[in-house]
Amino acid sequence: MNYFPDEVIEHVFDFVTSQKDRNAVSLVCKSWYKIERLSRQSVFIGNCYAISPERVIGRFPGLKSLTLKGKPHFADFNLLPYDWGGWVYPWVEALAKSRVGLEELRLKRMVVSDDCLELLSRSFVNFKSLVLVSCEGFTTDGLAAIAANCRYLRELDLQEIEVDDNRGQWISCFPDSCTSLVSLNFSCLKGEINLTALERLVARSPNLKSLRLNRAVPLDTLQKLLMRAPQLVDLGIGSFVYDPSSEAYIKLKATLVKCKSIRSLSGFLEVVPCCLSAIHPVCQNLTSLNLSYAPGIHGNELIKLIRFCRKLERLWILDSIGDRGLGVVAFTCKELQELRVFPSGVDNAAVTEEGLVAISAGCPKLHSLLYFCQQMTNAALITVAKNNSNFTRFRLCILDREKPDPVTMQPLDEGFGAIVQSCKRLRRLSLSGLLTDQVFLYIGMYAEQLEMLSIAFAGNSDKGMLYVLNGCKKLRKLEIRDSPFGNTALLTDVGKYETMRSLWMSSCEVTLGGCQTLAKKMPRLNVEIINEDDQMEFSLDDRQKVGKMYLYRTLVGPRKDAPDFVWTL
């Protein structure tokens, strides 16, 4: 039923940008499916093993931008052995063989080899953007290939990557003809960097908007870079070690005042504990501030800085800011939307429920929270829920596992219950502290929009998990560790898992037999048992508890690259 020619429909589809919407559009009829797939440029694959690269390329020949995610989230916390999987090479290889004009590749939790980067750099003439988050497997040699071969490179963004083998010459590999850089982030690299080459690169990149340096870039180089790039919008400072009376510092102060476009500031990977006054002029325009990698900045300095940041929308800091500091944030940052407070590991630094309550009272626009704290009370959570029903992401990590409410000694069921009941748009939730099945009853009842739930050391019985599986209709990712959920919970509604991206269960009560039953009933799921240290010794004892199980829906069956210690049932 088409009343319009295809070109018109395609033009209309241009305005449909979200993948979710485009997926919906493609289901309307065959004609729309065809038009949509031929015009789709940006594809997001949440689990690289759910589909094969060939099928993606087959369906979307006009692909320009690809986002891939590999390992499950708990891999970030060392729960997944090295070499489990997530290699991106087969994808790049398939793309290279096809006629896809790839321009952008964004990877998260994937293994990227130097060979892969080399192949990527040589295969796509118009390649513009490489973003790697929490990836591994490559060295600066791979970066050198990207720098040298991607003539129109706009973006090279490395986040939270541990690349040990480091020689700073990759930055010299950008040819003199490369003047297209818009975003360069190498803050996570640990080694030295060729400072002269860096300066020259920045000097010939008039479009550079985002620059995040690593700790090998000293203050005087920073000053020179800022002189050449006063148009920067996003700055990540590497080393901020100086002598306050030195000329270098005085020069920097003057230069910073001229950088009126900076809206986002991060880094301070190496910092003299006192005196960030040079930064103060920049603060008033900041919308994003990330000091979570700067344990060298003391609480008092942080607070002084925050007082200038009235326009802040996003703040990532360490718990060294303390409850008092959070009070200052609550007072000052009325535009705050996202707050992350990370643990600094320092003994007397901590935030508690007090800080969170202050924030919830003072920051009406806050909707995204990650909060590592020493303790939490039900009363505080209930207050937070009353103050703020906007949360879309609420992740609370009480550092002491299974810690109850210290005032009442009760589990935190009621507190979290209040949060899910109040925050009707909640999409992501992480729980901690002492929790019984009751909290899951609340989650099942109220968390209608919940898409991702992280559970650790919680619950009493299978009922807990069942409440969640039965109640949360939009659940996509469920990850559980060290909780007493077993086969009954796992097997009651097996069809549910095809509506979800994945389920992770480790150190729970599920047995090999239960997992096998599930695998048998649901052929379109990969049920992977991850054996470490020959835990299971591939014995066929069905009653044996499974250490780690990761299951996910897939259209392509068991993966062929699974290592020996992964057993796909």
Added chain:
Amino acid sequence: MSPEKVNHLPESDTKLTLGLPGAGGECHRTKAGTKRGFLETVDLNLMSSSNDNKHCEENDAMASTTTPATKAQVVGWPPVRAYRKSAMKGSCKFVKVAVEGAPYLRKVDLEIYHSYQELLSALEDMFSFLTIRNHVNERKIIDNVNGVEYVPTYEDKDGDWMLVGDVPWKMFVESCKRVRLMKSSEAIGLAPRTPAKNSSKS
């Protein structure tokens, strides 16, 4: 195969824990004993080792039946990415530096330096009576005034006194607790340094 019924003996009696017998009556834990005391790889405990003492104090103070001091460290808790952990760890590593015979100690932040050479130069600045003489393959630390030779040593995580320079720089930074420049004459028993190893460390 029918799903297993969850049917457990109270495992708490038979389970290995770190606690004293009878400690922490775990009355909150009504769940069928799944607390596996993981004594796996000791994860980086972001709360530093001095926290253990704090936990003991908290124990006494708290009426709580949960006993943090007996909780085994568990892989992946707290849930912080490895990258972030190493960023925290490696941020600020102040160690005491003693020179035998000097009246007071100094402190240096090892994280600021990237090689043994840089560290020794810094020590040279700090203790002005010292000079680093760069011989062909070796570096020596010499007292300007009386020509006394010093050997840089350090105490590592295990409490052993080691010769500075044997291991890669980063490994040294991680394991060094304090530095001591010993008079060469006192450094009996430490094998002569193999010069080649020093030059490549950074």
